[in-house]
Amino acid sequence: MSVTGKRILLGVTGSISAYKSALLVRLLVKAGAEVQVVMTEAAQAFITPLTLATLSKRPVLSTFVSSESGRAGNGSWNNHVELGLWADVIVIAPASAHTLARCATGLCNDLLSAVYLSARCPVFFAPAMDVDMYHHPTTAENLRKLKSFGNHIIQAEHGELASGLIGEGRLAEPDTIMQLLDKFFRLGYGNTEPSILAGKRVLITAGPTQEPIDPVRYISNHSTGKMGYAIANAFVKVGATVSLVSGPTSLPLPDPGIQCTQVRSAQEMFVATQAVFKEADIIVLSAAVADYTPAHPADQKIKKKESVFSLELTKTTDIAATLGNQKQPGQWMMGFALETNNEYENAVKKLQAKNLDWIVLNSLRDEGAGFGHDTNKITVIDKDGQTHKFALKSKEDVAQDLVNLIINKLKS
Known part of the structure; x- marks a missing residue:
């Protein structure tokens, strides 16, 4: 695949569909990509950093400073600028409503949003949330703003959601995301001067x-x-x-x-x-x-009477x-x-x-x-x-x- 040798920064945010990020990491690594995972604090309630670190073969980053031996002040700095420059592409999947809002408005008091603001590479957002959240005017406006900045949106899919409702809001399947990334690198998809x-x-x-x-x-x-x-x-x-x-x-x-x-x-x-x-x-x-x-549309249902009707x-x-x-x-x-x-x-x-x-x-x-x-x-x-x-x-x-x-x- 065309992702071979590409450096992909995967952002994982607080959504029940974060479990799919494990399969996405596995597919990317299997295809020969270098994967660096950056998680928000909320994402760690749904999937452990250890799982994604094992699959990506890299330590998972989630804070600006990584602590050592549990003692604050003795850690190493996770340079968000260097991370933004390192990546060939950033994929935020799942992208929660909260993360979409933060990125659309420039808030950056966590590592992932700071990396996003520092990035010079293409960025893909794969939204995941309940159907009413997905179609709320605020979410729609945030997605519109992110697109107007030149980012790419991987549309959420239709199906059964964690709430039990049926509708749009499901995270795109990892295979779908892989196909889009492959097409992006192979054919320049989305690279038409947005x-x-x-x-x-x-x-x-x-x-x-x-x-x-x-x-x-x-x-x-x-x-x-x-x-x-x-x-x-x-x-x-x-x-x-x-x-x-x-x-x-x-x-x-x-x-x-x-x-x-x-x-x-x-x-x-x-x-x-x-x-x-x-x-x-x-x-x-x-x-x-x-x-x-x-x-002259009829006000009442027209009854079948004549053999020929004009x-x-x-x-x-x-x-x-x-x-x-x-x-x-x-x-x-x-x-x-x-x-x-x-x-x-x-x-x-x-x-x-x-x-x-x-x-x-x-x-x-x-x-x-x-x-x-x-x-x-x-x-x-x-x-x-x-x-x-x-x-x-x-x-x-x-x-x-x-x-x-x-x-x-x-x-x-």
């Missing part, structure tokens, strides 16, 4: 819309929202401030640092995008918005065209086109008609692309006529490709 997008305001739409016929029926499409959610997560990883307007999906809530507005109909999506559009620097319209909606439809507001007309200098817009025939020609027409800067073309004739899949195959056409073709890959990797395209444009 300062370029740090603090940029990004508006993203995702998912389908549902147009009501009566209180129990609606018109919709097969969009799952997976692509839009992946794009939102990719932007937030490079420090952007993300507003996500999402139609109905079965997906778990996105990264808590994302401001998510849930809507149902095309009109609700239009109103929600209008509310934040003027403040957005980058707009990515990946939602599959209905083109038509019932003109439904009068009226056009919805064209969100992309409306925002394209309102676009100001300094704003960048990316739209999506899912086509079944004459794909390229139809996508170019949409790009020009709606005053977009990029159009992302999907073809339902490409196996593994389009709605419902975990993969996608795209062609991106920009307003200057340049075409960027990408192979079939995961939607997470597609999202990173799109972010990189935007970064390269802002750099030029």
Whole structure:
């Protein structure tokens, strides 16, 4: 693995999931990394320093001064500056709500937070806490701030928590963290100058819309929202401030640092995008918005009577065209086109008609692309006529490709 020979400082904080840090240390050492563990005082209530010292083959550090023979004043200084400079990467896993708050606000009266403030290397935070703590506005703001500083957040996972609740907040599995570190060192993942997008305001739409016929029926499409959610997560990883307007999906809530507005109909999506559009620097319209909606939705459930039933439809507001007309200098817009025939020609027409800067073309004739899949195959056409073709890959990797395209444009 690409972590071989890398110096990794692992911060372990006060969370029940600290027991997973033992497996993470073992995996890192087995892969050939040098591992130095720094624990907070609270972490030692969940796992002993002796366990992690044995696995890492290094003494575990937790205080500024290591005592000798139990006598204060006769110990050695654990130099937080040298530790911060020693590491190729710092991984804080688990990162408790308390530690996130300390690092986000610059408090450093323990060794781990002092090392963080002294570090010049990339830093990864892997949050772990109960679901309500994870989605609390304070935690979301702290995560947003840490991302805006250029740090990387390893999103907590969904599942059963120590409280017995089901939701997001579980520490990412050690194998997942290993894969992210391997990708980081092997491909430069996350090394796309996050300062370029740090603090940029990004508006993203995702998912389908549902147009009501009566209180129990609606018109919709097969969009799952997976692509839009992946794009939102990719932007937030490079420090952007993300507003996500999402139609109905079965997906778990996105990264808590994302401001998510849930809507149902095309009109609700239009109103929600209008509310934040003027403040957005980058707009990515990946939602599959209905083109038509019932003109007169019924107040009561429509009973089955006639053998033929007609439904009068009226056009919805064209969100992309409306925002394209309102676009100001300094704003960048990316739209999506899912086509079944004459794909390229139809996508170019949409790009020009709606005053977009990029159009992302999907073809339902490409196996593994389009709605419902975990993969996608795209062609991106920009307003200057340049075409960027990408192979079939995961939607997470597609999202990173799109972010990189935007970064390269802002750099030029």
